[in-house]
Amino acid sequence: MRVYADNAATTQLSDNAFNSMLPLLKETYGNPSSLHTIGQLAKVELENARELVAECIGANPSEIYFTSGGSEADNQAIRSAAAIGARKGKKHIISSKFEHHAVLHTLNALKQEGYEITLLDVYSNGIVKPQDVADAIREDTCLVTIMTANNEIGTIQPIFEISKICKEKGVLFHTDAVQAVGHIPVNVAELGVDMLSVSAHKFHGPKGVGFLYARKGVLLKNIIEGGAQERGKRAGTENMASIVGMATALKDAVDSLDETAKKVTEMRDYLINGLKNIERSRINGDLNNRLPGTLNMCFEGIEGESLLLLLDAKGICASSGSACTSGSLDPSHVLLSIGVPVEIAHGSLRLSISEYNTMEEMEHIVNCVPPVVEYLRSISPVWEKIVKEEM
Ligand SMILES: *Cc1c(COP(=O)(O)O)cnc(C)c1O
Numbered sequence: 001m002r003v004y005a006d007n008a009a010t011t012q013l014s015d016n017a018f019n020s021m022l023p024l025l026k027e028t029y030g031n032p033s034s035l036h037t038i039g040q041l042a043k044v045e046l047e048n049a050r051e052l053v054a055e056c057i058g059a060n061p062s063e064i065y066f067t068s069g070g071s072e073a074d075n076q077a078i079r080s081a082a083a084i085g086a087r088k089g090k091k092h093i094i095s096s097k098f099e100h101h102a103v104l105h106t107l108n109a110l111k112q113e114g115y116e117i118t119l120l121d122v123y124s125n126g127i128v129k130p131q132d133v134a135d136a137i138r139e140d141t142c143l144v145t146i147m148t149a150n151n152e153i154g155t156i157q158p159i160f161e162i163s164k165i166c167k168e169k170g171v172l173f174h175t176d177a178v179q180a181v182g183h184i185p186v187n188v189a190e191l192g193v194d195m196l197s198v199s200a201h202k203f204h205g206p207k208g209v210g211f212l213y214a215r216k217g218v219l220l221k222n223i224i225e226g227g228a229q230e231r232g233k234r235a236g237t238e239n240m241a242s243i244v245g246m247a248t249a250l251k252d253a254v255d256s257l258d259e260t261a262k263k264v265t266e267m268r269d270y271l272i273n274g275l276k277n278i279e280r281s282r283i284n285g286d287l288n289n290r291l292p293g294t295l296n297m298c299f300e301g302i303e304g305e306s307l308l309l310l311l312d313a314k315g316i317c318a319s320s321g322s323a324c325t326s327g328s329l330d331p332s333h334v335l336l337s338i339g340v341p342v343e344i345a346h347g348s349l350r351l352s353i354s355e356y357n358t359m360e361e362m363e364h365i366v367n368c369v370p371p372v373v374e375y376l377r378s379i380s381p382v383w384e385k386i387v388k389e390e391m
Pocket of ligand 1: 008072074151176179200209210
């Protein structure tokens with residue numbers, strides 16, 4: 001049995017999205033900037049896709065800027081706010097310690113350029129306190145950027161409350177909603193955010209495409225200079241097939257949001273019940289405010305990498321954290337940020353499931369993980385030490 005349980009890293013393209021992409025590759029292959037018929041047919045498809053994704057998040061189509069994915073959208077949002085701030089002499093930015101690297105590394109680059117960055121704590125439940133945001137805002141704060149849902153532990157942040165605080169203080173607010181959109185209700189009008197990042201491949205759309213929502217009135221700065229595509233804010237001939245595939249996938253995800261969440265939550269809770277009694281294990285992040293499909297656990301005395309390899313041999317594709325940190329031996333910055341000790345953070349397992357998974361697959365996971373953990377502990381000097389200390 002092959003079980004794909006790494007949907008927070010990426011998802012399988014849906015059949016609907018795949019089928020909607022094909023005509024753009026072979027028939028309506030024109031450049032939407034061309035004035036002739038085949039170009040204008042592509043232009044219609046482009047604007048239809050824009051309307052569709054705008055509707056899915058409660059935005060106006062003129063507030064949608066297609067990008068190459070979530071990372072680019074994060075970069076552009078943060079760089080835009082930084083540029084707006086600099087013009088008024090405001091160079092302080094607030095974020096959290098457990099953001100995605102697309103946010104953290106952009107902030108690091110800005111730090112080198114003279115900006116001051118405040119990274120807020122997320123506490124043991126993996127949730128930012130709105131009051132901490134309010135307390136951190138200064139006269140010279142130009143941006144607050146806090147993710148909607150964390151990609152490693154799945155915790156959902158109080159975006160509405162944070163957005164309200166930012167509005168009251170006149171500070172721009174951006175949220176990386178890559179893990180949230182298509183999985184939980186996200187409506188920019190209700191949330192009141194200024195900018196929001198989305199990526200298609202996290203909701204059964206294609207990879208390499210996403211969009212940035214920027215509220216009317218927020219002046220974007222170009223990350224990619226060139227032609228006048230995306231109303232002059234993002235150059236480059238549009239990735240037509242992927243944009244249309246994304247719109248199809250998002251529409252499907254939003255239309256079946258409740259049904260999917262129910263199904264996925266049931267499977268996730270089955271995993272929790274089946275794994276939570278493993279000795280010296282912990283579930284990371286708040287149990288209630290979390291994405292339907294994400295479960296992150298730590299098992300003391302073992303290495304996450306070994307666990308992944310042995311699970312892979314049993315057909316289970318999981319992760320030890322984010323796809324970006326796998327391959328490096330540093331423990332996850334997310335787990336460290338919620339206070340998991342370094343040695344325990346090494347033994348982490350992220351299972352992220354989607355509606356394509358089945359209960360039989362969950363049973364397979366629940367049957368495989370405990371004996372694999374037990375085996376790894378039986379050969380682990382760290383575990384031996386833990387057991388000795390206990391006696
Ligand atoms: C996947 C992810 C990104 C990056 O999106 P890409 O489209 O892969 O560039 C950014 N933020 C979060 C929270 C993510 O999960």
